Amino acid sequence: MLFPTPLLDALRAAPASPAFEHGDRIVTRGEVLELIGRLAGAMRAAGLGPGRALAVRTEVTPEAFAAHMAAHALGCRVVGIRPGYPQGQLDHVLGMGVDAVLVDPATAAPQLMKTGTALSLGPVSGAADLLTHPGGGPPTVSARPDDVAALTFTSGSTGRPKGCAITYRALSEHWAWQPRVWSPVAADLARRFERYLLFGTLASMVVMEFLAPCLLGGGTAVIPQDDGRPLFPYAIERHRITGSIITVPRLFRLLEQADTADLSSLRALMVSGSPIGPRRLAAAAERLGPVVFQGYGQTEAGNVAMLTPEHIAAGVVAPVGRPHPGVELSVRDEEGGELPLGRSGEIFVRSPYIMAGYWGDEAETRDTLREGWLRTRDLGHVDADGFLHLAGRTRDVVMVNAMVVYAGPIERVLTGHPDVDEAYVAGAPDERTGEAVHAFVVPAPGRTPDRAALAALVRAELGDDNVPKTITTVPGVPVSAAGKPDKRALLDRL
Incomplete structure (x- = not known):
């Protein structure tokens, strides 16, 4: 069944069952289904349909989820905008053929709404409020299998997030979205x-x-x-x-x-x-x-x-x-x-x-x-x-004396020591060796890592080129906006 048909069918099958709890609100499956139909009608009236692109930057709400599914039912290309993009990255993402932008009162910003038709979930100056649309009837799926359903973006570690194009056919075969063929693990x-x-x-x-x-x-x-x-x-x-x-x-x-x-x-x-x-x-x-x-x-x-x-x-x-x-x-x-x-x-x-x-x-x-x-x-x-x-x-490497050194094996050796709970390895320019390995370790509770012992362990397991030039004990690792360890922030501490 073409995505998002399985979801619409599941919502129809149990209309009184709660789909979302949002604060004090309970939103039933029937209410989500009605909302998807209403938002799809409003989006269609705004000129959206198969092959058109809707960029979405909202908070996590039942309405926002319904908006995603409404756009998919229409066959749109949904461009998901993560929070925290600097202006350059935001411009890069919005430059990917976007026809309309959807925000809500908490996320509306001028730099978001300058691209295409401005739409909103709730009252926002200069945007059409989709929630005021009178209704669109039960949602139907008009997506085309080989159209792109979503652009989801890489973390942008190279400076420019790459938009991964996922088709409707791919989502229709996805391990999570097809309950009739779920594996035992998915079930x-x-x-x-x-x-x-x-x-x-x-x-x-x-x-x-x-x-x-x-x-x-x-x-x-x-x-x-x-x-x-x-x-x-x-x-x-x-x-x-x-x-x-x-x-x-x-x-x-x-x-x-x-x-x-x-x-x-x-x-x-x-x-x-x-x-x-x-x-x-x-x-x-x-x-x-x-x-x-x-x-x-x-x-x-x-x-x-x-x-x-x-x-x-x-x-x-x-x-x-x-x-x-x-x-x-x-x-x-x-x-x-x-x-x-x-x-x-x-x-x-x-x-x-x-x-x-x-x-x-x-x-x-x-x-x-x-x-x-x-x-x-x-x-x-x-x-x-x-x-x-x-x-x-393959890209998490440090070139030490023109030799390729991978961060992953060093991190595993360091975390194998009983004094170390977490380990993160990154490379930085070095006048003598071209680049040098720098390690950051979070100690195990009540333990004090010995830098010499850790260096000796890496040397014994992986060889001299893999031995970190510095091993810095840190209380914890900073995280990026995506929730992943931020090695650049660790290097800034040197």
């Missing part, structure tokens, strides 16, 4: 996401990807109010949350405060966004119980593999998981030759829901998509049991 997630903590931004593919099992599986998405306390763990206690996604830095903070809140309602915590060491993953599962999942994926490919609580309970903590059904992995050497099981190389992914390409960037698309396979630029191997192991990124 289990849907059950555990009975009360799903929804936060962040709907412009994130990860947020939407894991919201799908909740809503399609009959659960309720809970949008927490800001009460001044950390979201994790206190929103879990306050709202009796059963499932959520979480970044690695947030997981570490949660574990530090786990004893201050009641987490007994929790049944699924999906850890994603950056690698986590096996020791810390096992410790998280021991502390929180059989609720910890680990996901591996990319904006270009969606979620590729998943490690379940059952895997972790069996002692499988080194890999990042097994691929979803329909996802194929190929590990290749520098010449593109396929490597056997157990050999490390660059990971290629093929699935029905990988991106069609980077919007407006044919050269980068040709370099990334190879005969139906997507280059992840991640390094790793697949073991005999089908688990994927990561070893670092």
Whole structure:
């Protein structure tokens, strides 16, 4: 069934069931369905339809989710705008053929509304309020399979976020959006996401990807109010949350405060966004119980593999998981030759829901998509049991004395030391060696890492070129707007 038909069908099937809790509001599935139809009618009246592009920058609300689905029902290309873009990046994103921009009273800004038709969810000066539209009837899907459904953006670590074009056909084959063909892992997630903590931004593919099992599986998405306390763990206690996604830095903070809140309602915590060491993953599962999942994926490919609580309970903590059904992995050497099981190389992914390409960037698309396979630029191997192991990124390298040094293996060696909880490695220019390795470590509770011992450990495991020039102890890692560790901010501390 063409996306978003399965969602519309699920909303019709249980109209009285709560779909969202937003503060004191309960919004039923029937109300969301009516809202999608009304917003679709308003968007159609504003000239939107198949092939037209709607840029969306809103807070996380039931209305905002309905607006996304209304635009998809019409067959629009939804351009998700993350919060925090500097002006240059915002101009870059808005320059991708946008026909209209949708905001709400909390996000409206002149630099957003200068592109195309200005639309809003609520009263905003200079924008047409879609919520005042009298109605559009039951929503119908007029999308075309090979049109682009969404542009979701990479983090912009190179300075310009790349727009990953995801087609309606791809979303129609997506592991999360088709409940009739859910794998046992997807069905289990849907059950555990009975009360799903929804936060962040709907412009994130990860947020939407894991919201799908909740809503399609009959659960309720809970949008927490800001009460001044950390979201994790206190929103879990306050709202009796059963499932959520979480970044690695947030997981570490949660574990530090786990004893201050009641987490007994929790049944699924999906850890994603950056690698986590096996020791810390096992410790998280021991502390929180059989609720910890680990996901591996990319904006270009969606979620590729998943490690379940059952895997972790069996002692499988080194890999990042097994691929979803329909996802194929190929590990290749520098010449593109396929490597056997157990050999490390660059990971290629093929699935029905990988991106069609980077919007407006044919050269980068040709370099990334190879005969139906997507280059992840991640390094790793697949073991005999089908688990994927990561070893670092091809671009996360430091050139030391003209030798390629990968950050990932150094980070794993450092986190393997009992005195270290977290480790982050980055390179910086160096007059003597061209670039030098710099490491930042967060100590384990009550421990004081010895820099000489850590350097000796890296030398013994990886060789002299991999030994960090500096090893700096930090109380925690700064995070980017996307919630990922910010290595640039760490380097600024040197």
